[in-house]
Amino acid sequence: IDSKLSSEDEVKTLLSQLADIDLEYVANSLKSAQAEVAAIAEASDLEPSDDFMCLADASADEIAAWELQGLEAVGRGEVAACVLAGGQGTRLGFDGPKGCYDIGLPSKKPLFQIFVEKIRRLVTMSSEAGGAKPWMPFLVMTSPMTHKQTVDFFEQHSYFGMKEDVWFFEQGTMPCLTPEGKIILESPGSIACNPDGNGGVYPALKKSGCLDKLLSTGVKSLHVFSVDNPLCRPADPRFVGYCLSKKADCGNKCVWKASPEEKVGVMAKKGGRPSVVEYSELDDARKTLRDSNGRLVFGAGNICNHFFSVDFLAEVVVPKMSTMFHLAHKKIPYAGEDGKPVKPESNNGVKLEAFIFDVFPMSSRIAILETFREEEFAPVKNAPGTASDSPDSARSMVNLLCRKWVEKAGGNIDGDANAVVEVSPLVSYAGEGLTERVAGKTISAPYHLE
Secondary structure, eight states: OOTTTOOHHHHHHHHHHHHTOOHHHHHHHHHHHHHHHHTOOOGGGEEEOOOEEEGGGSOHHHHHHHHHHHHHHHHTTOEEEEEEOOOBOGGGTOSSBGGGOBOOOTTOOBHHHHHHHHHHHHHHHHHHTTOSSOOOOEEEEEOTTTHHHHHHHHHHTGGGGOGGGEEEEEOOEEEOBOTTSOBOEEETTEEOEEEOOGGGHHHHHHHHTHHHHHHHTTOOEEEEEETTOTTOOTTOHHHHHHHHHTTOSEEEEEEEOSSTTOOOOEEEEETTEEEEEOGGGSOHHHHHOBOTTSOBTTOEEEEEEEEEEHHHIIIIIGGGGGGSOEEEEEOOOEEOTTSOEEOOSSOOEEEEEOOGGGGGGGOSSEEEEEOOHHHHOOOOOSOTTOSSSSHHHHHHHHHHHHHHHHHHTTOEEESOTTSOEEEOTTTOSSSTTOHHHHTTOEEESSEEEO
16 A cells, blocks of 8 residues: 555555455455356257246136235244345436335335335234234345435334334445456545445345344245335235245246337246346347247246245355356446546446346246236336336326225225325235225225225
């Protein structure tokens, strides 16, 4: 360290960063990622998934059995939910963690509150069903950029009634490297780092102690989902029960692609192993290939909605974490020899990142369940006013689903069809229990049933 270029404080910061880096782990991750580049499978190696269940094809008895098995597991305290909430709301024009965002429902509830209330309702349902230990921890993965704001937000709102059972843990970072594997300095007193991707949930669960806590408290199943989907059903007993019935160590809930052009990854087999194949990995022939019924063959769209057995995470995934990373060649600003910042004009380094679905090939038994898009997938990614994947489109989907629930329970709705009807998750998790509240009654939209 050149004392002429670094102040005493910068030296302390740099040494602290260095002490926090597991160099062996970084080196193994780089080596594995480089090997992956050298051995990327040919596109011809891809096959469509052939072991999945379409909810539309399941009988009412099958669905009821899955729901019962999942709810019983919740009632034994064996299920946890985990939201991937490290992202910021920049694309939404929102200055803060995405989970703090209000999509414009009548209740003005932010995404975090919607998820917490669904979990609370599910625990209540399991208690009413006679569960001996109706309990569920809610794990919230933040990032270095969002951690404090997220924790403060929950504290300001009294954890939305779930204080003791919300566990925060922070997504990790990886140092940016030169192609030769040397750590890049962003400034004389700071290492250039990047978030390790949503696959960073695995090392973060281990490092934070949350994985050990799940094991010690008897949790056997973990449902992991993305923060930007207000229709997501945390720890969905139907999905959990389906995975348990299959004795799966890993599960993926998907929706069928709306069109060949929809830019989502799809479930497939690569080298005979279950995998998510990114949109860019599929050639046009496979993107447009349809079966005899007109359905896309490579159509099982990945929506970041996953089931894992806790034993699978502890015994299979954690020991292999360093094998999951991929190389991303980037332009990485760095400190020049004089200590001044340099912005490169071409790629000068690599970032190591992992995806949550990178563990699928490690599974010995994966369960894939196709659900209904209109009931469970309303992504909030684009700014208000955008036609799709925006707060507006998500709010519209919530409205249509809640109206369907109310009308199915015997209620009538007056008013503008575009005026939002919202059913509080504390009242109903998935449309159940509404008959006594709405049967034979007329409500005027906009309306919040609470």
